[in-house]
Amino acid sequence: MNALWEFLSFSDPNIRYVAFGSVLLTASSAIVGSFTFLNKKSLVGDAIAHAVLPGICLGFLLAGNKNPIALIVGAFVTGWISLVLVEYITTKTRIKEDTAIGLILSVFFGIGILMLTVIQKSGNASQSGLDHFLFGKAASLVGSDLVTFSIVAVILLVMVLALFKEFSLLAFDKDYARSIGLPVKGIELVLTSLIVLAVVIGIQAVGVVLMAAILITPAAAARFWTDKITVMFFLASVFGAISGLSGAFISYTAPSMPTGPWIVIVISTIAFISFFFAPTRGVIGRYIRQAKIRKTINDENVLKILYQLGEENKNFFIPRLVDEIIRKRFYEKQALISILKRLTRQGYIERTRNLWGLTEEGKNRAQRVVKIHRLWELYLTTYMHIAPDHVHEDADTIEHLLTPELEERLEKILGYPKVDPHQSKIPYREDVDTKL
Amino acid sequence: MNTALEIHDLTVAFDRKPVLWNIDLTIPQGKLVGIVGPNGAGKSTLIKAAMGILPLSSGYVKLYDQPLEHVRERVSYVPQRESVDWDFPASVMDVVLMGRYAKLGLFKRPRKADKDVAMDCLKKVGMEGFINRQISQLSGGQQQRTFLARALAQQADLYFMDEPFAGVDAATEKAIVTLLREMTNQNKTVIVVHHDLQSVSQYFDWIVMLNTRLVASGPTETTFTSENLEATYGGKLTLLTDVADLMRREDYPSREENVFKP
Structure with missing residues (x-):
């Protein structure tokens, strides 16, 4: 020294x-x-x-x-x-x-x-x-x-x-x-x-x-x-x-x-x-960014499942059992629960004992994901002439990625259509997507 | 009508192998000119040779009736987008300012006035919102527009552009064509290497059809014919290619007078 x-x-x-x-x-x-x-x-x-x-x-x-x-x-x-x-x-x-x-x-x-x-x-x-x-x-x-x-x-x-x-x-x-x-x-x-x-x-x-x-x-x-x-x-x-x-x-x-x-x-x-x-360029920085992206995708997928279950019952706010979610899409039970807990902390989900239900904000976020998914499917079939049975996987990735600007452009290009190629209704939000 | 570009008996060889044979053409001032031809036809080579970037094996190039060295500040060049590494540490503004370097000369830093010019050019191509963006973060179309702005910043009279529409979406392509049209209306000459035959008649006043030799050069209406297209894209001149390959293999000079040069 x-x-x-x-x-x-x-x-x-x-x-x-x-x-x-x-x-x-x-x-x-x-x-x-x-x-x-x-x-x-x-x-x-x-x-x-x-x-x-x-x-x-x-x-x-x-x-x-x-x-x-x-x-x-x-x-x-x-x-x-x-x-x-x-x-x-x-x-x-x-x-x-x-x-x-x-x-x-x-x-x-x-x-x-x-x-x-x-x-x-x-x-x-x-x-x-x-x-x-x-x-x-x-x-x-x-x-x-x-x-x-x-x-x-x-x-x-x-x-x-x-x-x-x-x-x-x-x-x-x-x-x-x-x-x-x-x-x-x-x-x-x-x-x-x-x-x-x-x-x-x-x-x-x-x-x-x-x-x-x-x-x-x-x-x-x-x-x-x-x-x-x-x-x-x-x-x-x-x-x-x-x-x-x-x-x-x-x-x-x-x-x-x-x-x-x-x-x-x-x-x-x-x-x-x-x-x-x-x-930004370092290996760890990149790794963290990737992990964040994976988290977002997982979170939004779980919200999406709850939303789709809600569509079936015409009520988005019914609290569900973990098993109901797993029946729709397979998850490890523990992994799913930790995702649900994270979403609860973030205010997208409300927990009552062993039941989990969307909050208003959770429903809105899920609705946006579903909307983009269906719009993108329509974009692929109309503009790129891809068969309707081939567009689902693509849309599954794009739905988490699109920025609000791109989302708006997509809506404009397609002219705010009512249904996707599989005749599912495209869920716009009356209060936000009002330029219909 | 005044001549913007005159090319006389131009031959260009890479590693002894000729890629352009005996090109003769003249292009009048104030035209929007397209150069078309199949891959490997020597389109990029032609404009690089005209800009003095490649050595000529024979012939000469005159711009506004003068050799390039005398009129260089009146000529501007947009390279192919893929020709540079976009991961270079530079912003959009940095790249566009390069268009001012010729006017600045050696050792001098860009001045405030140069930044004003750069800003104007960025506005013309609709990139004013991206001045501080790192260039690797731009989309292909934005990179292309950045290159265009850099060329505009030279405030030249004659522009050579190597595939300015490659990787550009339809809306941007339309905007660029409108911009080029405005430039030719001010009696500037724009020469563009182009790939899409569909849009040729719509975009260009003058067309140069190339396939290692000149097939045709003239006003689009009379020159862009199916016979000329057939000659440009149809039957390959395999004999010509084989002779060129032979010259490369045998280290043969492309002109006899070169034999005596060291």
Whole structure:
């Protein structure tokens, strides 16, 4: 706990550097990565991430030390070459993009590992720490390196902000962008460069192997919470920043621990939480909605049965035994009783000892369901020419679903008919459906 | 009468396989034009090639007697509704504002005035009640009208529309046709890829009949005849298809002069 407080107080300037650096790098990678996500090019990010490794080694070999600018330039060059090759292979041969990406990714990464091993065996003293680029080490983000990486991160953010509307349009509708004369090729070139740059600086914190996670996962998680593109980008950057900060903390308290895996664990946890708990798009939200729908269908079906029993006796308010309902339509006795109890709580049914009867409101709700059911049967037979003996199942679902507006349109189209295809009377309510 | 669109000896190939052969046609200004033909006839390809979205294997396209680059701001395009992923995080207003991007230019944000234009266009297509709706929550007809509003926001003179009636209910279709009619009355030209042969005579002044080659192009009254329909939808030119397939398999260039190009 003490370590956490010490870290969060930011009293040590080194901690400040590392924390600030990691947040900036992961947040900017997440923002640029959101466009990779929207463009459905998630795999491309992974290819670039792996392809920068030989570039880093090359930069090191040419500069003779870990000069950040040499490493960035080297990484940028091989990152780009990998993309050009993927593009070339997909357009000039009949190999599909996923195969091309797989090929390029493994070839470049293999070469990178080979070069890294050669450098490590060469006995060059300044090479120590080069392997941090494999799995990331946030704690090494200090001094002049931090300045360089921060400048690149700021450039990324400014460019994304400046070209936000163009990038979004390209992701949504590229043909249209071409049709209005946008320089599509040029804009794509800029975006790709930004992605390569984001990878180049992001690997400092996350490492090449896991870089794709910080590009794609924040965007994927953010998408669960919102339908607004600006909010999505904001959330993605916040998620990225949180994971970056936690990575920095781990790197500070356990220096031997690689940062990348921790960042990935944190961001994946955020993604899983989003996946399950996001209000409308999340799995649990969907499940709850479905359960509600099932409840409504069950409730309305029971009310409908009581209404139909009432039709037979010309009196809707006769209290009934549970068995009478089950005779009309089979239910588990206990399940039916719990539905009846729920309807009683809601005021649609009144209970007198073991007898259950509709209230005025219950009768009205059931009447609406029956009315829609019969109208829909009529609609199917007259407008879609479906045989009258085939329309019942369809109407059974539609009767619970229709909104009041659609209900009104249906009545108007059919001209407020009196009976359904089976000659059952369509029960309008005098007080509400008065436009007869 | 002034010419809105002139296409000369146009050939378009996908992966070396020609899908449109030597198209020659001119379309006068102020007409409501229908393009009809069977599936795979190259209807969408024709308007995409005219809009510069696809590369031409041969020939040229002139709009208002000028190359596309000179008159691009006078031309607008409505893609097929299925060509985009509607689950994109955007609202109806966001999409319609895209119609203003060409006028805005790079780097600039839509201004208040652009939103006014977008709002006007949404009113024209009867979508003013949906400005903040997420686009995946729209019905097919509403998505189509959103695309239409985006094209209108460009305030162009020539409109290419790829199946604007697909997935649209009858009432909406009628409303859209009325709107297009108003536009042509203001001497704008509207070119529509269309599927329903029943409504051709009722909707269009001019008809282009296509089946990988041009069968006919002219005023609907004189051109939309049973002989032309027979030629468009009847007997498939299997020899032509086989030659095209051969060109793809053998990686053959579609024009000899291309041989010397890299």
